[in-house]
Amino acid sequence: MAKKIAVIGAGSWGTALTISLASAGHQVSLWARRPAAAAFMDQERYNPTYLPQAHLPDSVHITSNLAAAATDQDLWVFATPSQSVREVAARLRPYARPDLIVVSVAKGIENGTLLTTTQVLAEVLENVPRARIGVLYGPSHAEEVVTGCPTAVVAAAPDLAVAEEIQDTFMTPRLRVYANTDVIGVEIAGSVKNVMAIAAGISDGVGYGDNAKAALITRGLAEIQRLGLALGAEAGTFVGLAGIGDLVVTCMSRHSRNRYLGEQIGRGKTLEAVEREMTMVAEGVRTTRSVRDLARRLEIEMPITEAVYAILFEGKKPQEAVNELMTRSAKQEDWLPDCLQERVRHAGAGRQ
Structure with missing residues (x-):
């Protein structure tokens, strides 16, 4: 109709x-x-x-x-x-x-x-x-x-x-x-992926290659899911179109303004200079502030988001931020914040 x-x-x-x-x-x-x-x-x-x-x-x-x-x-x-x-x-x-x-x-x-x-x-x-x-x-x-x-x-x-x-x-x-x-899951996935696209663009600009971008996309999705689940989202949303689908296209596409902005910063330009040159708004810049604040409020670990924030707003060099990410203490490949681990275990046991 x-x-x-x-x-x-x-x-x-x-x-x-x-x-x-x-x-x-x-x-x-x-x-x-x-x-x-x-x-x-x-x-x-x-x-x-x-x-x-x-x-x-x-x-x-x-x-x-x-x-x-x-x-x-x-x-x-x-x-x-x-x-x-x-x-x-x-x-x-x-x-x-x-x-x-x-x-x-x-x-x-x-x-x-x-x-x-x-x-x-x-x-x-x-x-x-x-x-x-x-x-x-x-x-x-x-x-x-x-x-x-x-x-x-x-x-x-x-x-x-x-x-x-x-x-x-x-x-x-x-x-x-x-x-x-799952409105909150779709919104968190679609919003935070712009932060990850900036990270992927920075990696492109510095010249780190496909291995680094694959790691950023995968671990970026882990950060998105952690935040979304802490806010009540459904896990399945993040492996769907609004999650991995939008994340991949935004991190990879030549049309992505957030990836482009990150790439220019990775090549040495300042945020102010890149934004002056762009006719369109790169939503990930302002969203980075919000996501970093929200993660800290909820005590959710989001190291890629923290790194992007430091590069955009605190003047940290991309190479220094990557070095800090790569030399963090060794981890298990956990996708969930500690506060959700027990809840998911109980839910799984209940289905058996």
């Missing part, structure tokens, strides 16, 4: 989803923050800054008026940078309704509050039931989605019926969507 949808945010992913949704027959409004950008896209039917190769269908309504974009819609898609979700959601609060579905595609954890984007949205949009706030995450670079490359993602919401409605809305012959109710 066709829906009326507002896509809030005209970056690369917001633009790609707008095109995909409109092509599937939905009535889509795309909100761009800058009036000049909205006017250009409305006239020329493409996004010159973020996705110049893709045509915006004539049916898409493009505007910089937030109220006009959001009013009387069935579904909102939040495609702003994660650190902007609260500010934009606050402006949208008067237009929220109990029958609305809200989907976040922004991957990150808010600085200060350490909340995921659905937690921020639930806090700000009081009129929308928590069960109707979900996410669409997974290995999905916009540049490939708009060219019709087969892509698979996860729609997660607390209520399975809502997750399935999101699934049905976004599904196309080239965008396959799986339903899931």
Whole structure:
């Protein structure tokens, strides 16, 4: 069934989803923050800054008026940078309704509050039931989605019926969507993988090779799972599309802005210099602060995250950080924090 949808945010992913949704027959409004950008896209039917190769269908309504974009819609898609979700959601609060579905595609954890984007949205949009706030995450670079490359993602919401409605809305012959109710697991996996992508990029920039990247991806997944399980996530989520799937593509792809940022830092550039050169936001930079703070609050060991934080914000040299990682005391290959080991053992015994 066709829906009326507002896509809030005209970056690369917001633009790609707008095109995909409109092509599937939905009535889509795309909100761009800058009036000049909205006017250009409305006239020329493409996004010159973020996705110049893709045509915006004539049916898409493009505007910089937030109220006009959001009013009387069935579904909102939040495609702003994660650190902007609260500010934009606050402006949208008067237009929220109990029958609305809200989907976040922004991957990150808010600085200060350490909340995921659905937690921020639930806090700000009081009129929308928590069960109707979900996410669409997974290995999905916009540049490939708009060219019709087969892509698979996860729609997660607390209520399975809502997750399935999101699934049905976004599904196309080239965008396959799986339903899931483990929202916190999907969000942690999709957010923390950006930190690991920066680490993988740093390794590329320094020239450490495939062995080092494989170790970073594998041990990075261990860190992601530790944090997620401590927050109540399900273990299976981390071996799915939102977990290993998104982690691999973000650490390996030439399209990954987080991997690119890390690579430039590995080659000797400063964070400030790299961010000045980039037109898109590398979510992993701000998320690194939040993940490091959250891990310390929960007493979860995340040494790769600590190393990325030290490189980005404390001036540590990548070679020094790698040396510290490689010379840590010997460990067993444990994926769980000590506080969860006993719980998992008991759960396993109960199933026998």
